[in-house]
Amino acid sequence: xxxxxxxxxxxxxxxxxxxxxxxxxxxxxxxxxxxxxxxxxxxxxxxxxxxxxxxxxxxxxxxxxxxxxxxxxxxxxxxxxxxxxxxxxxxxxxxxxxxxxxxxxxxxxxxxxxxxxxxxxxxxxxxxxxxxxxxxxxxxxxxxxxxxxxxxxxxxxxxxxxxxxxxxxxxxxxxxxxxxxxxxxxxxxxxxxxxxxxxxxxxxxxxxxxxxxxxxxxxxxxxxxxxxxxxxxxxxxxxxxxxxxxxxxxxxxxxxxxxxxxxxxxxxxxxxxxxxxxxxxxxxxxxxxxxxxxxxxxxxxxxxxxxxxxxxxxxxxxxxxxxxxxxxxxxxxxxxxxxxxxxxxxxxxxxxxxx
Amino acid sequence: xxxxxxxxxxxxxxxxxxxxxxxxxxxxxxxxxxxxxxxxxxxxxxxxxxxxxxxxxxxxxxxxxxxxxxxxxxxxxxxxxxxxxxxxxxxxxxxxxxxxxxxxxxxxxxxxxxxxxxxxxxxxxxxxxxxxxxxxxxxxxxxxxxxxxxxxxxxxxxxxxxxxxxxxxxxxxxxxxxxxxxxxxxxxxxxxxxxxxxxxxxxxxxxxxxxxxxxxxxxxxxxxxxxxxxxxxxxxxxxxxxxxxxxxxxxxxxxxxxxxxxxxxxxxxxxxxxxxxxxxxxxxxxxxxxxxxxxxxxxxxxx
Numbered sequence: 001x002x003x004x005x006x007x008x009x010x011x012x013x014x015x016x017x018x019x020x021x022x023x024x025x026x027x028x029x030x031x032x033x034x035x036x037x038x039x040x041x042x043x044x045x046x047x048x049x050x051x052x053x054x055x056x057x058x059x060x061x062x063x064x065x066x067x068x069x070x071x072x073x074x075x076x077x078x079x080x081x082x083x084x085x086x087x088x089x090x091x092x093x094x095x096x097x098x099x100x101x102x103x104x105x106x107x108x109x110x111x112x113x114x115x116x117x118x119x120x121x122x123x124x125x126x127x128x129x130x131x132x133x134x135x136x137x138x139x140x141x142x143x144x145x146x147x148x149x150x151x152x153x154x155x156x157x158x159x160x161x162x163x164x165x166x167x168x169x170x171x172x173x174x175x176x177x178x179x180x181x182x183x184x185x186x187x188x189x190x191x192x193x194x195x196x197x198x199x200x201x202x203x204x205x206x207x208x209x210x211x212x213x214x215x216x217x218x219x220x221x222x223x224x225x226x227x228x229x230x231x232x233x234x235x236x237x238x239x240x241x242x243x244x245x246x247x248x249x250x251x252x253x254x255x256x257x258x259x260x261x262x263x264x265x266x267x268x269x270x271x272x273x274x275x276x277x278x279x280x281x282x283x284x285x286x287x288x289x290x291x292x293x294x295x296x297x298x299x300x301x302x303x304x305x306x307x308x309x310x311x312x313x314x315x316x317x318x319x320x321x322x323x324x325x326x327x328x329x330x331x332x333x334x335x336x337x338x339x340x341x342x343x344x345x346x347x348x349x350x351x352x353x354x355x
Numbered sequence: 356x357x358x359x360x361x362x363x364x365x366x367x368x369x370x371x372x373x374x375x376x377x378x379x380x381x382x383x384x385x386x387x388x389x390x391x392x393x394x395x396x397x398x399x400x401x402x403x404x405x406x407x408x409x410x411x412x413x414x415x416x417x418x419x420x421x422x423x424x425x426x427x428x429x430x431x432x433x434x435x436x437x438x439x440x441x442x443x444x445x446x447x448x449x450x451x452x453x454x455x456x457x458x459x460x461x462x463x464x465x466x467x468x469x470x471x472x473x474x475x476x477x478x479x480x481x482x483x484x485x486x487x488x489x490x491x492x493x494x495x496x497x498x499x500x501x502x503x504x505x506x507x508x509x510x511x512x513x514x515x516x517x518x519x520x521x522x523x524x525x526x527x528x529x530x531x532x533x534x535x536x537x538x539x540x541x542x543x544x545x546x547x548x549x550x551x552x553x554x555x556x557x558x559x560x561x562x563x564x565x566x567x568x569x570x571x572x573x574x575x576x577x578x579x580x581x582x583x584x585x586x587x588x589x590x591x592x593x594x595x596x597x598x599x600x601x602x603x604x605x606x607x608x609x610x611x612x613x614x615x616x617x618x619x620x621x622x623x624x625x626x627x628x629x630x631x632x633x634x635x636x637x638x639x640x641x642x643x644x645x646x647x648x649x650x651x652x653x654x655x656x657x658x
Contacts, residue, residue, distance in 0.1 A: 012473075047561050069560040076561040082554040086576045096562035099572065147562055 001025045001183055002046060002074075002151060007055035009045060016041055017208045018055070023151070023200075028177045029185045030194045030201035030215065034230065038207040039187040040079075043153050046185060047076045059150075075144035079156040081136040083128035089139050090115070090124040096147035111146050118142045118172070134165035138172070145176065152176070154186040158193060170196055191232045194219060203227050221349045225271045228351065234276035234310075234320040238353075241268045248345060256316040258343070259292040262350035271351040278347035279321035281311065282340045283331050291342035299337040302328060315341055417634065424631040434628035440613070444636055447609040450525060451593035454532040455586050458540040463582070466541050467570065470548035489538045497602030500531045504603060527604035532593035540589035547581025548574060580648065587644050594637075 003022045008015070016038050023029045023046075031039050044050050045057070048069035057065045064072065075096070083092050091098075093115060094107040102110070115121040118138040128136055137157060144152055157173070158166045174197065176182050188194060194201055198215035203222075211218050211227040222228040228236050239253035241264045251258045251270060264270050285296065297315030304310075309328045311321045319341060323331075333339075424431050434440060465485070472478045488496055504511040504521040511521055521527035551574045559569035575582075597611035605612060610633050618626035 044557065047557070049557050049560065068565075069557070070563045070565055072561070074561055076558055078554050078558065080552075080554065082552065082558045084555060084559075084573055084577075086573070095559070095564075095572075099559070099562065099564040099568050143558075143562070149561075153561075 001027070001060060003058040004045075005056040005058065007045065007052045007057060009041070009050055009052045011041055011050060014038060014041060015207050016045065016052075017206075019204070019209045020055075021202050021209060021212055023183065023185060025183055026177075026181055027183055027185075028197050028199045029183075030198035031185065031187045031204060032189060032191075032194055032201060032230070033204040034189065037204050039189075039204055040155055042204060043076065043155055043185065043187050046151070047074050047153055048072050049076075073147070073150045074153060075147055075149035075151075076153045077140045077144045077155065077157055079159060081128075081133075081140040083136055083139055083143070085128050088125050088127055089120060089131070092128065092139055093120075093143045093146050095143060100147070111142070114142045114146055133160055134162075134169070137161060137165075137169060141172070141176075145180075145182075149182075151183045151185060154184060156187055156189070158188075158190070173197060191219070194231075203230060205230065220275065222273065222351070225351060225353075228271070228273045228349075233273045233349075234322075235272075235274035235279065237272040237274070237317060239270060239272060241266050241270055249350070251350075254317055256295060258348060259345045260348035260350050261346050264350055264352055269353040271353055273349040273351065274319070274343055274347065276310065276320045276322040278343055279313075279319055280342045281313070281321050281323065281331065281333070282342070283333075284338065285340055292345035293343040293348075294340060295342075296338065296340050299333050299335050299339065301335055302333055304328075313339065313341060420627065420631050420634070424628060430624070431628045431631060434625055435632040439608075440610075440629055440632060443608050443610050443613045444633065446525075446528075446607055447594045447611075448640070450528045450609065451532055451536075451590045453529045454536055454593045455540070455590045457529070457533055458537055458589055459582070459586060462537060462541045463544055463575075466544035467548050467574070469541070470545045471553070485541050486538050488535050493535065493596065493598035494602065496535050497531060497599035500527075500534050500599065501603040504530055521603055523604050523606045525604070525607060528600050528607070528609060531600045531603050532596050535596050535599045536589035536593040539592050540585040543581050543585025543588060544578065547578035547585070550581075551577045583648055587641070591637075591641065 001023055004019050007019050008017055010016075014036075019042065031042055033039050041050065045052060048057075048064070048067055048071075052065060055065075056063055059067075059072065084095065087095065090108060090111070093111045094102075094104075097107040097110055098104065112121070115124060118141065120135060120138050120142060123131060123135060123139070128139065131139065137160075141157070154173075158169060161169060170193070173184070173186075177184050177197070186193070186197065194215060200213065201215045201218050202209055203211040203218060205226060211223040218227070219231050222231055222233065225236060225238075237253045237258075239251040239258065241249050241262075242252050242257075243250045243266050244262070244264065247261055247263060249260055249262045249264055249266075249270075251260055251272060253272065258272060260272060262270065280291065295315045297313040297319070300312040300314050300318070302309055302311050304325055307325055308322050309325050311323060311328065311333055313319050313321060321341070323333075331337075331339075469478065469482060469485075491499070501522075502508055504514070504527060506512065506515050506520070506522055514521070519526060521530060555573050555577070556569045559573050560566070564572065594609075595611065597609075597615065600609055601612055601615075608616065610629070614626050614629050614633070617629060
């Protein structure tokens with residue numbers, strides 16, 4: 001649908017560097033990255049608000065690098081909603097249709113179902129300044145959808161909402177994507193949102209695209225150490241492959257030996273990524289597990305976080321495991337408890353360290 | 356009696372903090388309560404006294420002229436009602452308004468470009484040029500306008516060919532006013548445009564609005580307050596101009612020229628009455644204009 005071909009652009013002291021990506025029709029595409037990585041600039045570049053210095057932007061195979069934003073059929077919703085404060089809700093939502101030449105009456109009739117759908121019909125005659133954050137967000141979304149864009153661009157749409165409103169809004173977004181078949185590009189720094197919504201995603205750090213692909217792959221099998229720590233893989237360990245037999249490698253991590261599935265050859269430096277929920281804990285010296293990797297350790301700390309608890313274990317290296325709060329109680333885990341950890345060889349994602 | 360007071364204080368304290376007060380501090384709390392409401396901040400008092408000197412001069416000056424003028428209302432009325440004075444006031448206000456209209460027409464686009472341009476040497480240079488009339492002595496400004504617009508001037512010569520004369524004519528007055536008032540309007544308008552988030556324009560663009568449509572439907576309406584206050588400032592500056600105007604257009608008499616003329620020919624008596632009339636009219640007009648601001652562009656600033 002839209003394609004960036006080696007796009008670079010400089011904006012003040014910020015630089016977007018040689019970014020290539022392809023957003024397909026019907027994708028729910030996430031652009032994630034730390035603050036200041038250039039996510040919003042990338043989004044604005046898709047909208048045509050910044051002209052790249054080099055590279056090409058293609059829409060349905062046609063070059064649109066120099067096409068102004070009003071010709072692109074790409075609607076943008078900012079994090080701060082950016083509602084027009086001088087217009088009522090109804091005027092905001094029908095703005096796009098009005099500037100495209102539709103008469104006031106027709107435009108209003110056209111957007112009426114949209115107001116109903118987003119639950120803002122009762123706010124039609126209010127000014128944005130009098131609305132709550134969640135209401136403003138829905139108005140902003142309705143305004144963007146009203147022009148029937150090919151692509152909907154969302155800049156951290158959930159970050160300013162309270163958790164309950166967030167849940168509702170995520171449901172709205174899912175519906176827009178699934179039922180209306182809208183292509184959505186969303187900027188976010190939340191892994192949770194990516195888990196819930198994304199079909200594909202790109203990771204951007206310091207103006208450069210460092211990983212791109214299907215959401216599940218990027219989240220669970222990242223391409224680099226940098227991406228792994230950004231997408232929140234709890235256990236990232238550096239080691240050296242000592243042997244590899246038919247794809248089952250033995251990796252030495254500071255004296256501790258892990259077995260993992262990889263094609264990395266002996267002598268190669270690798271990084272192991274282990275999700276905290278793949279680390280299984282058993283009290284004492286438990287031998288019942290079939291997992292390839294088994295080691296003993298002691299609990300260092302237990303941090304409860306809602307229904308789950310994060311347990312840090314010292315097993316020669318520090319490992320983090322996630323358990324339900326209930327199983328932490330049943331196992332009686334407190335700092336100092338000796339236990340056995342096990343990790344399946346297939347649960348370890350191996351990143352080759354290119355040097 | 357004293358005991359009872361102490362107990363009350365203690366109870367109040369206990370609602371704020373669960374820790375009992377050390378015995379010695381109990382007395383302090385009581386004293387603090389006693390001083391409440393009578394406490395004087397000597398720093399602010401000092402500032403007020405110094406500030407009063409500035410306000411005082413204006414108040415004294417106006418009180419002075421008011422007292423003397425009200426002592427002879429017949430003379431004041433005679434002067435105020437003379438066609439010469441009324442005509443001159445109307446001329447001044449009208450010329451000022453024309454200058455402001457021209458500023459709105461040409462200064463608004465300039466202000467928008469300055470507000471949206473990225474910092475650069477050119478932008479800095481243009482901003483300095485806009486500010487030049489602010490730093491020049493008014494006679495110099497007047498001379499500049501005169502030299503450019505006189506019958507043999509760079510612009511005056513070709514314009515007089517098509518019948519537009521500036522020397523001792525209303526267009527001369529307007530041009531001089533425009534020159535000295537322009538920074539006030541342009542700077543105020545630019546500030547207004549700078550306050551409108553670029554995001555709003557960006558959203559308008561992605562919704563299908565061209566640059567001008569976005570400006571006309573979003574940016575300009577959100578800057579109306581600044582446009583209005585800039586226009587009032589510029590107008591006030593324009594109608595108060597004297598030195599700048601007389602260089603190119605001694606005639607027709609604007610009020611400043613009229614007051615100066617009558618001061619040097621008829622003496623203080625008449626010029627004082629004209630001045631007082633101008634004060635009254637100006638106050639009235641500016642009060643009305645300021646009041647109208649309340650109904651203009653009152654959008655919620657949170658967005």
